[in-house]
Amino acid sequence: MDALDKIDVAIADRLQQDGRLSNARLAEQLALSEASCWRRHKRLEESGVIEGYQAILNRRKLGGGVLAFVQLTCTQHSEEVTAEFENIIQACSRVLSCHNTTGEADFLLQVVAKDLDDYSRFVEQVLRKLPGVSSIRSNISLREMKATNRLPISELLVT
Incomplete structure (x- = not known):
């Protein structure tokens, strides 16, 4: 275009x-x-x-009381392990977004859960079983001050 x-x-x-x-x-x-x-x-x-x-749905009104930002560090980066990791993350509906990042962690995930117990089960049953993951660091959102998917179109297109 x-x-x-x-x-x-x-x-x-x-x-x-x-x-x-x-x-x-x-x-x-x-x-x-x-x-x-x-x-x-x-x-x-x-x-x-x-x-x-x-x-755009209100996660809290639908029972999503916990929003976590999860940093994953990996020790294995082979094509096979990475492909399996990506397939699991793509299929996981609780993972709202996943980014391959620079810095200490390899991936940053945004995860929704009903409550802390539900999030704890997700960590044990899903995150700890991900291939190649050596470290999991969670940050729980205490208060959401801004959440949007709207892009600042005019600002991005300024040349």
Whole structure:
């Protein structure tokens, strides 16, 4: 896809704020024809700029009282061990995100659990059994001050 213009950025930004925004309403807000707005919107999806849509759920209201940030250090980095590690993490619904990082730890995970007992069981039954993992360090969130998936599009595209 070519570079995004101001209209593409505006479409992406508005859909990021409200993924349920209708094409008619979006076109009206941006002073575009519905056909033009729809074509741009589809192009953003097809190019992968827009990957999908989802509802933002309140984890606490759904029983997810504990949010943990887990640093994993590995001693084995072979292709086989790494592939098995990645497959297990991908399949684990409690792991909200996993990043291969620089610094002391090799991976940083964000994990949700019902309570501390539930998290403790997850550590014993899943994390301690991960291949190649030599160290697990958990930080439990005491208070969430900010949580968002919204990207600062305009700031990222400044050249």
